[in-house]
Amino acid sequence: MSEKGLTNISVKKINRSKVYQYIYRKKITSKLQIVQDLQMGLSTVSQNLNLLEQDGLIEKNGYFESTGGRKANAIQIVSDFRISIGIGILKNMFHITAVDLYGNALYTNTIPFPYSNTPDYYKQVTDKIKEFIATNQYDEEKILGVSIATQGITSPDHSTVLYGNIMNNTGMILEDFSRYLPYPCYLEHDSKSAAFLELWKHPELDSAVVFLLNRNLGGAIITNHQIHQGSSMHSGTIEHICINPDGPLCYCGNRGCLETYCSANALEQAAGMNIKDFFSLLREKKSPQLTQIWKDYLHHLAFAMKNINLIIDAPIIISGYLAPYFLEDDIAYLTKHINVSSPFALNKEHIFVGTNGQYTPAIGAALFYVNQFIHAI
Structure with a gap:
């Protein structure tokens, strides 16, 4: 591939990202507003909107009030294009939730289930996760991953619990869960996960x-x-x-x-x-x-x-x-x-x-x- 070709592909990717990120931030917008605020050409914006819509990432949902001419389409992202699963592990129960791309909790549930550092525990928890996904009829390709918040300080690479005196889960490893799940998995200290949510809500x-x-x-x-x-x-x-x-x-x-x-x-x-x-x-x-x-x-x-x-x-x-x-x-x-x-x-x-x-x-x-x-x- 020529240097010019690589550059053109990079520019197209950057423009696509800019348009999507703009729509994501604004929550609802119009084509003309994107052109004006991003200072892009109308044809460039139109092309990217068409591609994003074809990929299922954005959708048109109604119209803006007319200012004298043709009503502009109201454009927004498809917030449930992808879903992320969150787990909160506690001593006597675990919480499970599915969130959309804006971080809205679509479903939540609490499952009473005492923690034990045994293969049977991890197998049963992950079975419940798969059951939760199936019950809510999420297609497998929609799931971004399963992220687990636990009462315990994790290692810098988030693979192991280094200190878990509350639940006696020191030594818990991410693979305890991930070996049973067909999705990417992540492990985090519950306090840090909570802080991430609060930072998300207070940017x-x-x-x-x-x-x-x-x-x-x-x-x-x-x-x-x-x-x-x-x-x-x-x-x-x-x-x-x-x-x-x-x-x-x-x-x-x-x-x-x-x-x-x-x-x-x-x-x-x-x-x-x-x-x-x-x-x-x-x-x-x-x-x-x-x-x-x-x-x-x-x-x-x-x-x-x-x-x-x-x-x-x-x-x-x-x-x-x-x-x-x-x-x-x-x-x-x-x-x-x-x-x-x-x-x-x-x-x-x-x-x-x-x-x-x-x-x-x-x-x-x-x-x-x-x-x-x-x-x-």
Whole structure:
């Protein structure tokens, strides 16, 4: 192939990518708008739109209001052209979700299934994944991959769990799952997956600290629009910050870790009931005892947020299982207690609350393959 031919192919690929990426960002647009904003010729844009439509990547869906001439077609990507599967592995269950190219969760499910580091466990989980795909009638070629978020710090190559004291899954390897699945597979720490989802939803944030308020507490740090991993992959493990050296015993072997005060498990233990019942009684019955338990929880959370904010001057994102239960009054309470003894005030506008609840790590994991696909077009 001549150098000129190679150049022409490269230019066509670049133009195709530019047009698709533009439509993806705008969500809905017109041919003329693409021509104007990308400063491309009408024939070039038309050719790329035709090719993208033929490939099934974009579609016309209605018309824009007329401005005096012929109505322009409304153009958008086909958001379910490809699907990514996300799995959130927990000690006694796992979450499963399918997301489209915009990261919208099309389906979610929770499957009670205690973890055990045995071939039978991995075989049964992957059978459930294949059953989930079949039940939702996804063609095999639509599946980008299966991404697994687990409670455990992974190796830099995401092939192995290096630290998994919660589930006793230290040594879990990606191949435990991938050998049974006909799709690409990926393994990630659940906190990092959650942070990826929050970053996806808040692309305007350059930096942030994520508090993953799941059954076990987790955390992550976002810097320069990237999730900070650290030299040993344990950046953001705020759950093991000691807030009371004489406090309760943590699964890590130390006492008084934030995990023992601010995980959903710790809140359930303090309340003596499950989370759903706790918040139902807290909000509806105004129980003084439950109100005090919740205030104690928020006080410990604020203490940690205040100290972390002194080290990382960035917004805070409350994410995970407990996030949907937070009200404006709770954020105001947190802000007040963060600022009461801090030399640098944190505005409540700098505290964001996630909306995907317990499925946050699974959805965030699924976005790994979505992100790859979008940037490869």
